[in-house]
Amino acid sequence: MADQSTLLEIDRLGIRLPDGQAARPILDGVSLRVAAGETVGLVGESGSGKSVACRSILGLLPGRARTEGEVRVAGRDVLTLDRAGLRELRARKVAMVFQDPRACVNPLRRIGDFLTEALRAAGTPAAAATARAVRLLDAVGIADPHAALRRHPHQFSGGMLQRVVIAAALAGEPDLLVADEPTTALDATTQAEVIAILTRLQAERGTGLLFVTHDLELASAICDRIYVMYAGRIVETRSTEELFTAPRHPYTAALLDCTPRTDPGAPAPRPVPGRPVSLAEAPPGCAFAARCGYAQERCTAETPVLRPYGDGVAACLRADEGILP
Template sequence: MTVLANGRERAGEDAAAQRDALSVERLSLAVGHGDAAVPLLADVTVRVGRGETVGLVGESGSGKSLTARSALGLLPRGARATGRVEVAGVDVLAADRRTLRELRRTRASMVFQDPRAALNPVRRIGDYLTEGLRARGTPARDAAARALDLLDRVGIRDPAGALRRYPHEFSGGMLQRVVIAGALSTEPDLLLADEPTTALDVTTQAEVIGLLRRMQRAHGTGMLFVTHDLDLAAAICDRVYVMYAGRVMEESAGASLFTAPAHPYTRGLLEAGPSVRGEKAAIRPIRGRPRALAEAPGGCSFRDRCPLAGDDCAEAVPAYRTHGASVVACLRPERVAP
């Protein structure tokens, strides 16, 4: 009997180790009802394996942050969701409040884009950093020591003094470091990083990215990295999802993002930014303006801005197909030159 029980326990541990940190399958999201319903996401599928860094890129309003927030059940009020969102084995869309609270406290953490809005202005930094640890049963002294170590590692000067200060006493960049330290404090299975280095200088950005990667190697943490910086995404991400108008347009290996884009939108994003490799290439912005899903044209959402669009692009949403190292929703990926 003991052998059988131990065998089952080991089997459970093996299954948990193989489970993805995040699995989003055909997630669609809308607010409102009937004719007044406003679609926000459509058939979004994203996967983050344990120890893997996955990028989520695209223009503002493409649905990146909303996709990341769905992993914690942080959906707009009155939102209706279909599909499946699973974090470390927890069905987020079906979970009750208690389960979601436990998930956010122990299994998944998020670095929000606006750190000042993520912190309670009337609570000290030390309270913020130790709350999750103490809720897990960590003694107060050990939690404080852990908080001091994390503040030092993210580049906060005088960590002991920082624990006694309030958020309004920090600059935006310093608060971003505090939020990153808080996200790392519980060693989560999944880290959702929404523009985590935007407010940091280049040197500190490199240090923070290095810290995140070391944590991943040590604890097998999966990271969903939301960013507008395609160079950064290509450099640190194992895979990259490109989003536009609430849909995933392309999934690519990180190294292939620059060398072989398979969607006209991905190529447009690359051409709209300056080269960091010393090449003298003209910056060519994508024509038109970004579309939300609710105002996107029928068929391919990108067709009114796409230089390769034809009449057939209006007939239906393109099915995903494999092209080179990418999975892409486009009828003409072979015409997207590298």
């Protein structure tokens, strides 16, 4: 049972597409949690299932998908909510910042309409909704927020529009914020500004933050704990410090090796060999075995389960052998 500070608890979540559409589950027994005021990272290559896990928190599941397990937000299972329950969840409990801000807004409507629509739908008077939208734009660093309300999305740069989307996500004062690679399309300077905004607002409001990225270096800068996902499964999780100093799964170590570093004398990044497993493939044993330099014959036959190591868990048959440098 989660304690009262736990905002999100995903428990053994499995998501499968209808028969014939995929050889393996999109998500396979995924479990993770986020507490109030905590920043949790979810990392992995494209196609690992990160975005699907995020969308499940809002009840946004693939069409005709079969699910098992639970997704509890503030103690309520999202997978059992009706439409009214989902509307309440999305209005007050959870908000999401998507990867591409231009895909989140109607290009024909003004930013003011975008920001105040949900507030007005919840019964907030128009003047009060507009005043709140101005305060939110100011909080995310938009200059002259009154004028910004009258602009259209195309009049903002990508970084500025992402700030607008963050403001919209905060409009309902959610307990939990899900950020799905919110800085991927931004340059390094703008990326740093957006991250600073997210972390500052989270600290001020005590919001739980699930931060999804493929960049371990970025995750290390803001996350308290990190979950590593591969082929729809969690393969390792632990505190950020221990994950970086003593990874126990070869995939985690490979992600660290391919992360560019600016430290003097740091080795050049090395790409992860091979390619990720697609949904059309369901290899026996460990899904990472074909790309792993430490794999043995048993790794292609026996599926590893998560076992405790240090302050976290890892799913590797050789994790207790000290194989990683």
